[in-house]
Amino acid sequence: MQLWLSSHLPRKGAFVENQGNFSWPERMTALTEKDISWYSREFDGTEVILRCGGFPNVPLMGPRGCINYNPVLSLRQLGYPMNDKPEDRQLECFILKEGDKDPALIKRIQKAWGQVYKKKMEKKNCVAKPPYTQWVKERVKVIKLRFPVVTCDRPPSPPPITTIPIEEAVKMESKIVELQGKNEEWEAKYLQVEGELARLKRDQKQKEESLQIGKKRLRESEKKQEKIGDGLLSATDNLKAYKEEIKGLEHSYGEVERFWKFAIEAKKKWRLAHEEQVLKTQEVKKRLHLEGHRVREFENLYLQEKAKREHLQNSIQSLLDQHVEAHVNQIALLKEELEVVNTRFTQRGKVLDFV
Incomplete structure (x- = not known):
């Protein structure tokens, strides 16, 4: 009894120090x-005996007699909440003293221990609700204490241990x-x-860089446009030189003369x-500052035509170095290319008209 009582008393603070x-x-x-x-957390995961057989509580047998134990009064110490006052039948008590003979009761107790009803420990929630607390206060008034209650020199209580009902804990969780x-x-x-x-800052920076690049390309395009005009004049001079070369071929090759006439007409066109x-x-x-982005299309078209012209020039030059029969075949190919x-x-x- 002393060990059980001391295990529930405070182990630090004013109660232990007892300065008064x-x-x-x-x-x-x-x-x-x-x-x-x-x-005590030592009870975590354990099973609690609630009753045995037909008894509403737990009968205990010893070498000197029998007595019953009421688990309903100790559920709070086993981790269960005290929701309401216990039923009267759960508090029925009996004592079989040493020397008392009641074979029927002893046999009933022995049989009851063959039907033990247990409950597994749930989540800790050892609180007492108002209905149970009120029942305890009324029970104290009936039983009364064996000593006077001293309140004048009451030592300070240790810090309270906060307990929360399981329902409130679930709501709080x-x-x-x-x-x-x-929050997430x-x-x-x-x-x-x-x-x-x-992203907006990055897009703004990219737009500023694109704007600078666009201005730079516009200036380069204006310079390239000036060079394109010079390139066209140079192409005209090259055509004149081709004309002289073709005239020389007309004196050397009769078949080339027919092709040359066609080439002259194509050149005029x-x-x-x-x-x-x-x-x-x-x-x-004049409109380049408004349609600068179209200059690249014109430049690509010019490069394509220039490549075609260079290819044609190379073809004509190769014809001059080959045999007459080979020139006849090349003349037909040049006709198709023209x-x-x-x-x-x-x-x-048409593209220029569209521009």
């Missing part, structure tokens, strides 16, 4: 409900989870805003297209 040298009854009466160590979810949601929104701000191109190029220069060039220039005229 109070007696045990005085120290005990100074304790409150919150000062008692109701539950749900609220904590909800708040944590909202706001953190996600904050990170999203941070990312959006960083090309010259007309070239003159038209020069005029339209001048118009493009037709392609004529078609290209026609398309180019």
Whole structure:
């Protein structure tokens, strides 16, 4: 009994220090409900015997007799809440003293221990609710204490041990989870805003860099446009040189003369297209500051035509170095290429009209 009682008393603070040298009854009466160590974690995971057989409680047998034990009064010490006052039948008591003979009761007790009803320890929630507390107060009035209650020199109580009902704990856990979810949601929104701000800054920087690059390309395009005009004049001089070379071939090769006539007509068409191109190029220069991005298309088209012209020049030069029969075949190929060039220039005229 002493070990059981001391295991529930405070183990530090004013109760243990006892600076006022109070007696045990005085120290005990100074304790409150919150000062008692109701539950020990050593009971975690254990099973509690609630009753045996037909008994509403637990009968105990010893070498000197029998007595019953009422678990309903100790549930708080085993980790269960005290919700309401216990039923009267759960508090029925009997004592079989040494020397008393009651074979029927002893046999009933022995049989009851073959039907033990247990309950596994749940989550710790050793609290007492108002209905049970009120029942305890009324029971104390009936039983009364064996010593006077001293309140004048009551020692200070140790810090209270806060206990929370399981229902409130569940609600608080749900609220904590909800708040944590909202906190994570706001953190996600904050990170999203941070990312959006960083993206806007990055886009703004890219736009500024693109603007600088665009200005630089516009200046380069204006310079290239001037060079294009010079290139067109140079192309005209090259065509004149080709004409002289073709005239020399007419004296050497009879078949080349027929091809040359066709080439002259194609050259006239090309010259007309070239003159038209020069005029339209001048118009493009005037509107270059408004349609600078179209210069690249014109430049690509010019490079394509220039490549075609160089290819044609190489073909004519190779014809001059080959045999007469090989020149006849090359002349037919050059005719097809000149037709392609004529078609290209026609398309180019359409593109310039579109520009």
